[in-house]
Amino acid sequence: xxxxxxxxxxxxxxxxxxxxxxxxxxxxxxxxxxxxxxxxxxxxxxxxxxxxxxxxxxxxxxxxxxxxxxxxxxxxxxxxxxxx
Numbered sequence: 001x002x003x004x005x006x007x008x009x010x011x012x013x014x015x016x017x018x019x020x021x022x023x024x025x026x027x028x029x030x031x032x033x034x035x036x037x038x039x040x041x042x043x044x045x046x047x048x049x050x051x052x053x054x055x056x057x058x059x060x061x062x063x064x065x066x067x068x069x070x071x072x073x074x075x076x077x078x079x080x081x082x083x084x
Contacts (some may be wrong), residue, residue, distance in 0.1 A: 034056065 004019055027038050040050040 031057070 025042055027035050027042075033054060035055050037050065040053060
């Protein structure tokens with residue numbers, strides 16, 4: 001066991017008794033309808049908000065883009081992850 005792993009194990013045994021359970025939820029990488037629905041469900045958004053987001057995504061997907069000139073924001077969507 002390396003030194004870093006020993007430090008992590010020591011931190012797990014917090015002697016003062018205060019602990020916090022942190023819920024960690026991760027969506028798949030990228031942006032598509034399933035990811036939008038997943039995030040909306042996690043955030044407990046109303047149906048009208050989900051519909052609005054899906055319509056916005058459809059407009060983005062229908063935007064004509066030259067293969068060699070992808071806008072920077074589309075490239076960023078493809079690499080982002082949602083974590084909560």
